[in-house]
Structures are given as structure tokens and as C-alpha cells.
Amino acid sequence: MIRKANCVLALILVVLALGACGKKEEAQPQTQTAAPAVETPKVVPGEMVLIPAGEYIIGTNEPNPENKKEFTNAYPEHKVKLAAFWIDKYEVTGKEYLDFSINTSYVAEGEAEGKTWRTFFSPERAFNPVTYITFKDAEAYCKGVGKRLPTEEEWEGAARGPNGTRFPWGNEWEPNKANTMDAGFRAPVDVGKFEGDVSPFGVRDMFGNVQEWTASIYKAYPRNPKAGENEFRSGMRVIRGLGSRFTGVKSSGSWTRAAYPGNFLADFGCRCAKNATPEEAAKAAPAK
Numbered sequence: 612m613i614r615k616a617n618c619v620l621a622l623i624l625v626v627l628a629l630g631a632c633g634k635k636e637e638a639q640p641q642t643q644t645a646a647p648a649v650e651t652p653k654v655v656p657g658e659m660v661l662i663p664a665g666e667y668i669i670g671t672n673e674p675n676p677e678n679k680k681e682f683t684n685a686y687p688e689h690k691v692k693l694a695a696f697w698i699d700k701y702e703v704t705g706k707e708y709l710d711f712s713i714n715t716s717y718v719a720e721g722e723a724e725g726k727t728w729r730t731f732f733s734p735e736r737a738f739n740p741v742t743y744i745t746f747k748d749a750e751a752y753c754k755g756v757g758k759r760l761p762t763e764e765e766w767e768g769a770a771r772g773p774n775g776t777r778f779p780w781g782n783e784w785e786p787n788k789a790n791t792m793d794a795g796f797r798a799p800v801d802v803g804k805f806e807g808d809v810s811p812f813g814v815r816d817m818f819g820n821v822q823e824w825t826a827s828i829y830k831a832y833p834r835n836p837k838a839g840e841n842e843f844r845s846g847m848r849v850i851r852g853l854g855s856r857f858t859g860v861k862s863s864g865s866w867t868r869a870a871y872p873g874n875f876l877a878d879f880g881c882r883c884a885k886n887a888t889p890e891e892a893a894k895a896a897p898a899k
Contacts, residue, residue, distance in 0.1 A: 654738065654803040656704050657756070659697040660769070660814050661887060663895035666690045667768035668775025670832055671866045684842070685866040687834050691764050695892035698761055698769045699882035701802040701815050702740035702823065703752060705732045711755050720745040721876045738801040740821045740880040746848045746873035749824040749881035760826035761884035763849040763868060770818070770851075770865040772811025777864040779810040779817050789819030799878070816852075818865060821880040823852045829870035848873050 670688045675681040708728060711717060719727045721743065728743045744752070753759050761769070770779050778784065786793045788807035790800050803815050810817055827849040831838035847870035853863065871877070887895065 654701060654801070656701060656707050656738070656802070658700045659885070660700050660812050661891060661895050662693070662696050662698055662765070662769050662812055663773075664693060664695040664892055665773060666692050667764070667773070668771060669764055669767050669866065671864060673864075676863075682836065683867075684835070684837070685832070685868055686836075687832060688866075689832060689834075691768075693765060693768050695887035695895050696761070696765055696884055697758075697887055697891075698765065698814060698884045699758075700813065702821060702880050702882050703749075704738050704802055705741045706737040707756075708732075708741040708744070708752060709737075711752050715755050717751055717755065720747050720874060726876050736799075739799040740802055740816070742799060742821055742878045742880050743876050744824075744879065744881065745876060746824050749879075750826075752881065753883040756883065758883035758885045760824060760881060763825040763827040763851055765884055766817075766823070766825050766851045767865060769812055769814050770810050774811070776811065779814070779865060780807055790816070791819045794819070818852065821852065821878055822850045822869075824879055824881045825849045825851055829868075845870070845872075847871055850879060 667690065668688060669691050670685045671683065672686065672688045673683070675683045705728065709732065712719070719729070721727045726743065728741050728748070731742055750760055771777075772779075776782050778788070780788055785807065787805075789805050790796055790808070794805070799821050802820070805816065805819060808816050808818050808820075825848065829843060829845065829847040829849050831843040837843070850869045850871055851867075853867035853869055871879075
């Protein structure tokens with residue numbers, strides 16, 4: 612009887628074990644084929660683009676969109692000769708400015724008043740363009756990384772390309788190409804996020820995102836009828852990238868310019884430039 616009971620018990624244990632194995636096998640998840648990764652453009656802060664020497668179209672002959680009887684401060688359209696130069700592919704990011712400040716112990720111009728780029732910086736915004744820097748702050752950064760601020764002519768040439776297009780991407784307005792008011796963000800976004808905002812030379816975010824300091828003092832273009840007015844005698848610095856995220860821009864263009872005192876603090880950022888060596892200039896295809 613004992614032997615028979617042991618046999619029955621052993622049989623029960625075997626059946627239970629087989630059942631557990633079956634359940635274990637059923638619980639195994641089915642292997643799924645992973646979706647192919649979508650490759651996105653890699654942003655390399657500090658990367659530069661070589662702009663070839665040549666003649667570039669600057670300004671516009673279009674009347675002021677708000678008053679058709681007047682010309683804008685970007686009148687008239689004219690050509691300038693530029694030597695080959697390098698310009699940052701992207702706007703300077705908050706992280707880049709933080710690294711610069713730490714490495715050099717630089718104190719921003721608005722620090723004493725509590726108005727500084729640090730107010731708008733956070734780890735989540737590390738790759739947003741730095742903003743709330745003065746002209747001096749922008750100049751110090753570029754110098755600190757072995758570069759300089761671009762002139763407004765260099766900036767416009769890099770934005771409009773060899774054919775002087777109205778927008779970086781062409782002559783026709785296309786919504787959502789850039790981080791302008793039409794895009795709806797109303798705030799800076801990571802540099803390079805808007806893939807359509809790219810110039811013929813491959814420079815990014817020159818129409819939208821944030822406005823940028825240039826090295827140029829605000830002056831009237833030759834033959835501008837307002838050349839003798841006080842507006843052009845103030846010694847203010849030129850700001851470019853006026854599409855920005857707050858502006859309606861269908862009637863605008865990459866020629867748009869504005870001017871502010873060098874110590875003005877607002878949502879202004881920057882990008883840097885530097886001269887090309889003779890060897891680099893020789894390798895660059897001339898602008899046509």
C-alpha cells in the first residue's frame with residue numbers, strides 16, 4: 612500500500628511539474644522586431660560653416676509694409692564684397708555660455724541688476740539659444756572661444772546666400788519653416804529644431820528662434836533718404852534675425868535690421884564668426 616501511495620504521489624508531482632512548465636512557456640513574451648530608428652540631424656554646438664568670398668546682395672528696395680510711401684532702414688538694395696569667413700552653424704546655446712562663464716569666471720553685464728542669461732537657463736533648456744546677453748556679453752563670449760561677432764553684412768550674406776534670396780530657404784514664404792510667431796511656440800527652442808530654417812550655405816536658425824547681436828554699428832545704407840536723421844547717429848548696435856518667435860514675417864525678409872544700445876537686455880542671443888585663412892578661402896567655392 613505504501614509503495615502504491617508513493618507511486619501515485621510521484622505521478623501527481625510529475626503532472627504538476629509538466630503543467631508548470633506549460634504555464635511558464637505560455638508566459639514567455641513573443642519576440643517583436645524593433646522599429647528602425649529614425650536618424651535626426653546631429654547638432655554640434657560651435658560647428659562653423661565656411662562662407663566663400665564674393666559679392667552679396669544686401670538690403671531691399673521694397674517699401675515699408677506699414678507705410679508704402681516710405682522705405683525701410685534696409686533701403687536700398689546694394690551689393691557688398693565679402694572676404695571668405697566662417698560663421699557658426701547654430702546660435703550659441705545656453706550650455707555653451709555656461710561653460711564659457713565657468714571656465715573664464717566671466718560676470719555678465721546685467722548681473723548686478725539681477726537681469727542675466729542665468730535667469731532663463733535650466734538643464735532642460737541647455738540647447739536653447741542663450742538669451743538676455745548684452746552686446747558686451749556676446750562679444751566677450753566670441754572672443755573667449757577664439758572667434759568674433761559677425762558684421763551685419765556677413766550675417767546677411769550667410770543668411771541669403773549667393774543669390775540673395777528673401778528667406779534663408781528661398782523667395783516664397785512657407786509657414787512653419789522657422790520658429791516665428793506663425794509656428795506658435797512663442798519661446799526659444801533647441802537650436803536646429805526647425806530643419807527648414809536653413810540658408811543656402813547650410814547655416815541654421817537665421818530667420819527664426821532668437822534675434823542676434825552683430826558687430827556693426829547702426830548706420831544708414833548709401834542713398835537711404837533718412838541717412839542724415841538722428842536715428843543713424845546714436846552709435847547703437849545692429850540686431851539681426853528679426854523673424855524671431857514674436858513677429859509676423861510674411862512681408863519681411865532676411866534683410867530686416869534693427870538697432871539697440873549695447874547694454875540693452877532682451878531676448879537677444881548671438882552666433883560667432885571668424886576670418887578664413889588664405890588656404891581655407893582658396894578651398895571655398897566662390898559665391899556666384
